[in-house]
Amino acid sequence: MSTPVRFTLPESELPRAWYNLQADFSEPLPPPLNPGTREPVSPEMMTAIFPENLVEQEMSSERYIEIPDPVREILALWRPTPLLRAVRLERALNTPAHIYYKYEGGSPAGSHKPNTAVAQAFYNKEAGTKRLATETGAGQWGSSLAFACKLFGLECTVYMVKVSFHHKPYRGLMMQSWGAEVFASPSDRTEYGRKVLATDPDCPGSLGMAISEAVEDTVTSKNTKYALGSVLNHVCLHQSVIGEEAIKQMQLAGEEPDVIIGCIGGGSNFAGVAFPFIREKLKHGRKYKIVAVEPSVCASVTQGELKYDFGDTAEMTPLLMMHTLGHGFIPPKIHAGGLRYHGMAPMVSHAVKLGLADAVAYPQTRVFQAAVQFARTEGILPAPEPSHAIAAAIDEAIQCREEGRKKVILFNLCGHGMLDLASYDAFLSGKLTDD
Numbered sequence: 001m002s003t004p005v006r007f008t009l010p011e012s013e014l015p016r017a018w019y020n021l022q023a024d025f026s027e028p029l030p031p032p033l034n035p036g037t038r039e040p041v042s043p044e045m046m047t048a049i050f051p052e053n054l055v056e057q058e059m060s061s062e063r064y065i066e067i068p069d070p071v072r073e074i075l076a077l078w079r080p081t082p083l084l085r086a087v088r089l090e091r092a093l094n095t096p097a098h099i100y101y102k103y104e105g106g107s108p109a110g111s112h113k114p115n116t117a118v119a120q121a122f123y124n125k126e127a128g129t130k131r132l133a134t135e136t137g138a139g140q141w142g143s144s145l146a147f148a149c150k151l152f153g154l155e156c157t158v159y160m161v162k163v164s165f166h167h168k169p170y171r172g173l174m175m176q177s178w179g180a181e182v183f184a185s186p187s188d189r190t191e192y193g194r195k196v197l198a199t200d201p202d203c204p205g206s207l208g209m210a211i212s213e214a215v216e217d218t219v220t221s222k223n224t225k226y227a228l229g230s231v232l233n234h235v236c237l238h239q240s241v242i243g244e245e246a247i248k249q250m251q252l253a254g255e256e257p258d259v260i261i262g263c264i265g266g267g268s269n270f271a272g273v274a275f276p277f278i279r280e281k282l283k284h285g286r287k288y289k290i291v292a293v294e295p296s297v298c299a300s301v302t303q304g305e306l307k308y309d310f311g312d313t314a315e316m317t318p319l320l321m322m323h324t325l326g327h328g329f330i331p332p333k334i335h336a337g338g339l340r341y342h343g344m345a346p347m348v349s350h351a352v353k354l355g356l357a358d359a360v361a362y363p364q365t366r367v368f369q370a371a372v373q374f375a376r377t378e379g380i381l382p383a384p385e386p387s388h389a390i391a392a393a394i395d396e397a398i399q400c401r402e403e404g405r406k407k408v409i410l411f412n413l414c415g416h417g418m419l420d421l422a423s424y425d426a427f428l429s430g431k432l433t434d435d
Ligand SMILES: *Cc1c(COP(=O)(O)O)cnc(C)c1O
Pocket: 111, 112, 113, 140, 141, 229, 230, 231, 263, 264, 265, 266, 267, 268, 269, 270, 338, 339, 383, 385, 386, 414, 415, 416
């Protein structure tokens, strides 16, 4: 074996604490506001839909928060996840760059999302919650939460956007296999859903509508709370295990990354890989270039505005200070369903504002070229979302070739694409376009 390609940590190296970037921002993160009064939201308001222990985490600026043992025991089913060096991709690109990727696709649900689903299910169980309600678009989040709820003995109700429910039956079946109940949204289970169906019986649904149904279900039911798979501070916090492991694994590889890349939908997998490196940057003056990659047709950071906006379409959530395309923006139906969100995690937006990270946007045809090049060299079929990060990593490596200099590139491969083959079909048969 000439070049080592796989850097793994033993189970004992699974992180013992989550890292909270809120502790290290040079300016405090602007708080969420009550849309009626424009005053900061009180913890009491948030406990209408979230358990107190998670509200406390959401508002915490403690630097490290201990990961409870029952959470670590479940994470240990697939963590620490491997770090790999993409030597075959490097050779195909004929680049002096070294390309590393952290692979989160080996979790039971096939993405990074169980990292927070397990934590959220645990804290709800502790708080006496009996059932969690949530929404899901393409189904990555719904399947992760269904899995986590089953392991902690909670019931789980998922409102899945109706078009996805019919076009992508496999994720719905995963949720049902893990014991969740799944409803195509808009549904006749909520007043909001019935109202929409009365005016438009064939409504295809949207993430905004599904959020409204899940929140209504939560506030009108006993012992039921709501769970969100991205955007919020506590979700970014739970994902920090990715970056904490990657720091140790880069040391095992004997290299320091020059560039760290992640895709951004709501911002959580990017936060997960990048925030612990941002801590190193702030504390030890490291000069990492940190890049968030978004789809060019839903480019909240590169084309949106940084301002207070609603997290959902129906204006039911608090106002969040974030990069946004406007809560009425309906993203085109690109194949990277997980990146179709009008806003951005406030913590990611704040990091960009403070100059700690940059953002770039990519069109989906370029993204799928990168996905196929990656699959044909490294083997893993990536999900369309992290293929945005792959495209940016490839471009960095090509630039290294042109400038004749070596850089160490690290990206987060946050999910596999085995349930996204219809999108590969569209690309391979030449039907995929940029509009
Ligand atoms: C949900 C999802 C995303 C987008 O969410 P982030 O919070 O931005 O990470 C990206 N990739 C995959 C595989 C997902 O499931």
